[in-house]
Amino acid sequence: MKGLYCRVNERDVDPQFVIQEMSLPEALSCHQVRVEVKACGLSSVDPQLLREMKIQKELISVGREVVGVVKQVGSKVSLFQPEEEVVGILPLDCPFSGLCGFIDIDEQYLVHKPVQLSCVTVAAGLRDAVGAYTALHTLAHMTAWQSVLVVDGASSFGLMCIQLAWYHGLKVVTTSHSPQDHTFLEQLRPTVGVQDPLVARVIPVYKGPSELVPAILEETGGLGVDIVIDSGVRLHEEEEPELYSGPHKHDLIDVLAVGGRWVTSHPHLQLDPPDCSYLHVKSASLSFLNPEVWTTSSAQHGRYLHILKDIVDKLSSGVLRPRPEEFPLYEATVAMETLQRHPKKKAVVKFSAED
Numbered sequence: 001m002k003g004l005y006c007r008v009n010e011r012d013v014d015p016q017f018v019i020q021e022m023s024l025p026e027a028l029s030c031h032q033v034r035v036e037v038k039a040c041g042l043s044s045v046d047p048q049l050l051r052e053m054k055i056q057k058e059l060i061s062v063g064r065e066v067v068g069v070v071k072q073v074g075s076k077v078s079l080f081q082p083e084e085e086v087v088g089i090l091p092l093d094c095p096f097s098g099l100c101g102f103i104d105i106d107e108q109y110l111v112h113k114p115v116q117l118s119c120v121t122v123a124a125g126l127r128d129a130v131g132a133y134t135a136l137h138t139l140a141h142m143t144a145w146q147s148v149l150v151v152d153g154a155s156s157f158g159l160m161c162i163q164l165a166w167y168h169g170l171k172v173v174t175t176s177h178s179p180q181d182h183t184f185l186e187q188l189r190p191t192v193g194v195q196d197p198l199v200a201r202v203i204p205v206y207k208g209p210s211e212l213v214p215a216i217l218e219e220t221g222g223l224g225v226d227i228v229i230d231s232g233v234r235l236h237e238e239e240e241p242e243l244y245s246g247p248h249k250h251d252l253i254d255v256l257a258v259g260g261r262w263v264t265s266h267p268h269l270q271l272d273p274p275d276c277s278y279l280h281v282k283s284a285s286l287s288f289l290n291p292e293v294w295t296t297s298s299a300q301h302g303r304y305l306h307i308l309k310d311i312v313d314k315l316s317s318g319v320l321r322p323r324p325e326e327f328p329l330y331e332a333t334v335a336m337e338t339l340q341r342h343p344k345k346k347a348v349v350k351f352s353a354e355d
Contacts, residue, residue, distance in 0.1 A: 063098030
């Protein structure tokens with residue numbers, strides 16, 4: 001049984017994606033489930049995060065957001081039965097790739113998939129929706145009628161943040177990083193029955209980041225936004241904006257309201273003393289988003305499963321709608337290499353009957 005894996009070098013070079021033979025054990029452990037994979041979502045691999053989390057393996061599994069059918073259960077499995085459809089995210093240290101076709105996984109990482117929900121849809125939206133939930137619910141403590149700035153709303157993660165925030169009654173402002181993204185975000189609408197757009201305002205920053213702060217202050221009456229969710233920021237003024245699509249950290253601090261919460265995906269964000277003083281004056285806070293934390297902390301696992309179940313329900317009802325790019329299995333390596341260079345999009349591999 002072959003699967004796609006990432007070979008991570010100790011030196012900071014581009015990860016290599018290789019096809020590796022992997023065999024399933026003859027017997028399952030008592031809490032494991034054997035799943036036949038029907039579709040899996042591809043996400044970029046972060047070697048630095050793996051090193052920081054002390055995961056030292058030569059081969060890292062690829063295609064961790066899996067959707068499939070249970071074929072066999074361990075002796076103490078109580079949540080699932082054979083032939084039930086399930087969905088889940090493989091832990092970072094899982095020995096199996098989602099592209100193996102069959103995987104063994106502990107039942108605590110899975111939830112049931114509704115029959116009417118497309119395999120491609122749930123595989124495309126699951127990981128980014130977990131990140132959006134973590135940012136908005138866990139870190140930002142969002143409440144209705146607040147305002148939120150989602151940086152790069154056309155990315156797969158940004159789109160999940162926009163839809164989840166709108167569903168909970170927040171006023172959403174976002175940025176676009178290309179004319180095509182701007183058109184898409186301007187035309188974004190909920191599923192049915194509502195004509196209002198999901199986004200109150202789309203701010204184009206591909207012409208230059210200087211428009212961001214005045215546009216946000218104009219939209220909020222000079223008060224700023226309650227929540228900022230970024231997908232990367234520029235740390236230094238001398239960095240070229242066209243090479244670093246995220247806004248400058250000073251801009252995000254400027255647009256925060258009093259008591260605002262800034263959730264960043266930048267793992268090496270550094271704030272100077274004047275920045276901290278400005279946050280202190282506003283009584284604002286900064287949180288770091290690591291969506292992988294749920295599968296590494298057993299203390300929060302019950303809460304994590306509730307989040308997964310709620311995400312699956314929202315994907316099924318159309319509240320959350322990803323924009324996947326679907327690939328056949330034989331193009332998975334090329335798709336993964338492209339995604340590693342451009343991680344803002346979402347790729348899904350769907351298994352056919354021949355696979």
